[in-house]
Structure formats: structure tokens, C-alpha cells
Amino acid sequence: MPTTIIDGHEIQVDAEGFMTELEEWSEPLAKSLAHQIGLELTDEHWKAIRFLRSDYREQGETATLRRISVVGGIPTKELFALFPQKPAKKLAYVAGLPKPHGCV
Amino acid sequence: MRRLLVLGGGTAGTMTANKLRHRLDPHEWTITVVDQDDEHHYQPGYLFIPFGTYDRDDVIRSRHHFLADGIDLVLGEIDRVEPEACVVDLSDGRTLPYDYLVIATGTTPRPDQTPGMLGPEWRQSIFDFYTLEGAEALAQALLRLDHGRLVVHITEMPIKCPVAPLEFTFLADAWLSERGLRERVELVFVTPLDGAFTQPVAAAHLGTMLAERNIVVEPDFMIERIDAENRKLVSYDEREVPFDLLVTVPLNMGADYVARSGLGDELNYVQVDKHTLLSTKYANIFALGDASDIPASKAGSVAHFACEVFVENFLQHVEGLPMTGSFDGHANCFVESGDGHALLIDFNYDTQPLPGKYPVPHVGPLSLLKETHANHLGKLAFRHVYWNVLLPGRPIPLPAHMSMAGKHVPSEEE
Numbered sequence: 001m002p003t004t005i006i007d008g009h010e011i012q013v014d015a016e017g018f019m020t021e022l023e024e025w026s027e028p029l030a031k032s033l034a035h036q037i038g039l040e041l042t043d044e045h046w047k048a049i050r051f052l053r054s055d056y057r058e059q060g061e062t063a064t065l066r067r068i069s070v071v072g073g074i075p076t077k078e079l080f081a082l083f084p085q086k087p088a089k090k091l092a093y094v095a096g097l098p099k100p101h102g103c104v
Numbered sequence: 105m106r107r108l109l110v111l112g113g114g115t116a117g118t119m120t121a122n123k124l125r126h127r128l129d130p131h132e133w134t135i136t137v138v139d140q141d142d143e144h145h146y147q148p149g150y151l152f153i154p155f156g157t158y159d160r161d162d163v164i165r166s167r168h169h170f171l172a173d174g175i176d177l178v179l180g181e182i183d184r185v186e187p188e189a190c191v192v193d194l195s196d197g198r199t200l201p202y203d204y205l206v207i208a209t210g211t212t213p214r215p216d217q218t219p220g221m222l223g224p225e226w227r228q229s230i231f232d233f234y235t236l237e238g239a240e241a242l243a244q245a246l247l248r249l250d251h252g253r254l255v256v257h258i259t260e261m262p263i264k265c266p267v268a269p270l271e272f273t274f275l276a277d278a279w280l281s282e283r284g285l286r287e288r289v290e291l292v293f294v295t296p297l298d299g300a301f302t303q304p305v306a307a308a309h310l311g312t313m314l315a316e317r318n319i320v321v322e323p324d325f326m327i328e329r330i331d332a333e334n335r336k337l338v339s340y341d342e343r344e345v346p347f348d349l350l351v352t353v354p355l356n357m358g359a360d361y362v363a364r365s366g367l368g369d370e371l372n373y374v375q376v377d378k379h380t381l382l383s384t385k386y387a388n389i390f391a392l393g394d395a396s397d398i399p400a401s402k403a404g405s406v407a408h409f410a411c412e413v414f415v416e417n418f419l420q421h422v423e424g425l426p427m428t429g430s431f432d433g434h435a436n437c438f439v440e441s442g443d444g445h446a447l448l449i450d451f452n453y454d455t456q457p458l459p460g461k462y463p464v465p466h467v468g469p470l471s472l473l474k475e476t477h478a479n480h481l482g483k484l485a486f487r488h489v490y491w492n493v494l495l496p497g498r499p500i501p502l503p504a505h506m507s508m509a510g511k512h513v514p515s516e517e518e
Contacts (some may be wrong), residue, residue, distance in 0.1 A: 015304055060378065061399040065261050065296070065326055076326060080341045086324045089298055101302040103266045103401045103435065104311065104449055104450040104457055
């Protein structure tokens with residue numbers, strides 16, 4: 001797996017830059033990842049990120065936008081405001097989780 | 105007598121009941137299957153109905169015909185499971201007690217979950233092809249189509265047979281070309297994911313398939329509603345996709361009784377351990393096939409491979425022994441690509457689809473992640489295998505666990 005240096009930390013990533021090691025993630029690192037895609041994290045962002053992290057630990061896959069809305073209580077419209085254009089992908093990137101994917 | 109109750113007589117429920125009937129002593133165990141009707145549909149066949157390749161007689165058989173002697177079929181609507189009392193209530197007032205329960209009632213398209221989908225345009229300009237009625241209505245609509253925008257749309261993942269929307273798009277492209285209409289019809293593929301191919305190796309091998317066919321992809325599209333009057337999809341971030349003919353895959357959900365019974369997640373999927381398929385809440389309830397929340401594809405092949413692992417585990421579990429089998433999420437799916445060709449993909453929880461040969465390493469005759477005529481013949485032959493080998497629970501000489509033999513793992517530099 002390729003690695004990259006973010007904020008002085010060497011982390012393992014896939015070809016698109018998504019982190020591949022759950023345990024290498026930390027909240028300070030998330031701030032740096034957010035900077036990479038032009039986001040300044042607010043409390044609302046953190047609510048979504050923390051939900052995604054804890055849900056991943058229980059489910060073994062990254063929550064869909066629908067699940068974040070129904071189970072995490074964050075409306076989809078708000079996710080689009082917080083993580084413009086591609087909330088599912090951006091949220092997974094910042095949370096250090098695999099992006100949502102299909103079977104091919 | 106001990107009682108095994110199987111809810112759902114589809115692919116997973118029928119295979120499970122048949123395999124266990126051969127393994128459980130009929131003097132010690134009763135096996136009962138519950139379904140709301142006696143029609144078993146070969147759902148993979150729906151894909152071919154819009155193009156006139158199959159019709160209803162090709163995809164329907166009676167459920168009881170496929171259940172082995174010694175299995176009772178009860179027809180009725182399930183109202184709820186009472187897991188503490190170990191009974192299932194039917195809507196007509198009947199009560200079915202069980203010692204062990206297998207939930208195999210699958211997943212269902214729910215057009216009611218997207219505003220504007222059901223309404224005056226439903227089955228006029230808006231169609232689904234994951235139901236027999238939808239596929240038949242779409243066949244008529246395609247015959248009337250001679251120009252305009254044909255939009256294929258996925259509402260949200262997970263959906264059953266996740267490659268079918270792509271297959272439909274490829275088959276529509278080929279079908280329109282054959283009829284000399286391809287130049288007059290714009291073909292658009294709309295997905296909530298970030299592309300038609302989202303797995304890195306598949307994307308590297310197949311990423312150009314849509315562009316080559318002049319199919320426009322609208323990625324990252326989260327539908328909020330359908331504006332039926334003006335015939336357009338509207339997303340949460342206010343993008344609009346106009347259509348003349350919409351072929352949508354509605355949100356998929358497990359059965360409502362699962363939610364009423366307190367056994368489901370937000371999409372009514374039964375929460376189970378992904379390796380044993382045992383409920384995370386009750387030690388005498390399993391869920392097989394599309395009805396569970398395992399992070400595998402919702403596909404008949406997954407149901408089949410999981411069932412093989414489950415049967416051995418179940419025999420241990422009912423004896424009070426630890427379950428030693430572990431399901432790996434193995435899936436194996438044909439992907440029709442038009443003009444008599446198809447792809448084949450083979451993958452599991454941890455391994456994405458890779459190129460190679462299948463089922464015999466280096467020999468085939470089927471090719472993974474590559475368009476071939478042999479794969480297409482394999483797909484067509486599968487219907488026969490489904491009715492005659494798979495459903496009766498006869499052994500298929502394919503290992504339940506995914507094998508890396510014959511697969512080509514790209515090096516990191518590629």
C-alpha cells in the first residue's frame with residue numbers, strides 16, 4: 001500500500017488517498033485531512049464524523065447518507081451543506097474510512 | 105419434535121429448507137416454510153423481460169414444487185415474530201411456534217420511499233425492472249420509445265443484484281443499436297456512488313465501457329424527489345436530470361414485519377454476525393439471503409454460498425456445539441454487457457473483483473472481469489442450474505469460500 005505524509009504523520013492510503021488503517025486515524029489528523037479538501041471543521045462536522053467512525057466499528061462498512069440521516073440524525077440536506085457536492089466521499093475521507101462502493 | 109421455521113420460500117429459504125431436510129432426522133425435526141404465495145420467481149430473469157428475451161413463463165414456478173418431501177409449506181402473510189415467545193403470528197390469526205427460526209424474506213423495491221416516484225407517471229414514464237409487473241410494463245414502453253432521454257437510476261445502496269442496473273444499461277444500448285435507434289436516444293446512468301465502477305481493479309479494467317458506448321454517467325447523485333410533472337430527477341444539492349423514460353431502482357428494504365418484530369436496522373435488515381448469520385440478539389434466529397444486514401452483495405450466489413456454510417454450522421449449533429464454519433462474503437455474478445457478451449466477477453468481504461479464470465484456475469472456461477461470449481452462455485445456462493440444481497439443494501462443485509487460485513493480483517505499480 002502507498003503511504004503519504006500528512007501533518008508530519010506517515011499514513012497508509014489507497015490510490016485515491018483514502019486511509020486504509022483504521023487505527024492510524026486521530027481527530028487532529030482529521031483536521032489536516034479536512035484542510036486537504038478545503039474544509040474547516042465545526043461541531044456539526046464532528047457530529048457526522050464521530051457517528052461515521054462509531055458506526056463503522058459496529059457495522060464493518062461505511063454508513064450511507066441515508067443511514068447517517070436516519071440513524072445518525074443528521075439530515076441529508078445538512079450533509080450537503082457541510083461537505084459540499086460529495087458528502088459521502090468527503091466524509092469518509094476525513095473520517096479515515098473506505099469510501100462507499102459498489103461490487104464492481 | 106423440534107421445529108425449524110423458515111420465513112420466505114425464495115432462493116435462500118428454499119435452499120436452506122431442502123438442504124436441512126436431507127440432514128435433519130424426520131423423526132426428530134419438522135421443517136415448515138412460510139410464504140405469502142405459491143409463486144417462486146427466478147428474479148435474475150427479470151433483466152431479460154424488458155427486451156423480450158424472456159417472458160413470465162420463463163421465470164415463474166410453484167414454490168411447493170421445489171420443496172422436498174417432508175417440508176410443510178404454509179401460505180399466509182407474516183404479521184410479526186415474537187422472539188421471546190418463539191412464535192410467528194400470521195395476519196389471519198394463525199400462530200406458528202418454533203424452536204429455531206430462519207428469516208429469509210429478502211428485500212423489496214420501495215418506490216413509496218421517494219417523493220414523486222409513485223403517482224400519475226408510475227409505469228407511464230417511470231418504471232422499475234425488479235418486479236415482474238415492472239419489467240413487463242417496461243417492455244411495452246421500450247417498444248414505444250423512438251427518441252429522447254432514457255435514464256437508468258439507482259436510488260441508494262444497498263440494492264439486490266447491484267450489477268443489474270449496469271447490465272440493463274448495456275443491454276439497452278445493444279437493443280437500441282439493433283433497432284437503429286441508438287443515435288436518437290440519449291442514454292444516462294445516474295448513481296449515488298462516485299462512478300459506475302467503484303472498485304479500483306474493476307475500474308481500471310472496465311472504466312471505459314460506458315464512454316465507449318456513449319453512455320453519460322451522473323455520479324454522486326442523491327435523489328431527493330422526482331418532479332413527475334416536468335419529468336426530472338431532483339437531488340438534495342438541487343441538481344436536475346431530465347428524462348423521457350426513467351428506469352429507476354427504488355430504495356430496497358427488508359420486510360416490514362422485521363421492523364415490527366424489533367429485529368431490523370433502519371432498512372429492516374436483520375442484524376446478524378456476518379460470519380455465522382446468527383442474530384446478534386437471539387441465539388435461535390438466523391437470517392439468510394438478502395434479508396440480513398451482512399456487508400455482502402444482495403445476490404443469489406451469496407445466499408447459496410452462505411447457505412452451504414450455514415447448514416454445517418446449524419447442525420453443530422442445535423447440538424450445543426460451537427459453530428466452526430465462517431462465511432467469507434463470497435459472491436459470484438455474471439454481468440451482461442450486450443451483443444452476446446458478459447463479464448464474470450468473483451469476490452468476498454475482503455477481496456475486490458480481480459481478473460483471472462473461473463472456476464478452474466488458469467483454464468476457465470469462464471473469464472473474470474473480462475467480456476466474453478462464454479460468460480454470456482454461462483449466464484443463460486444458469487437459469488437451468490438454478491431450477492434443477494441450486495433450489496433442490498443438490499451439491500454444486502463450487503467451493504463456498506472464495507479462492508485466490510487463478511486470480512491475478514495487480515502489483516502496486518500498475
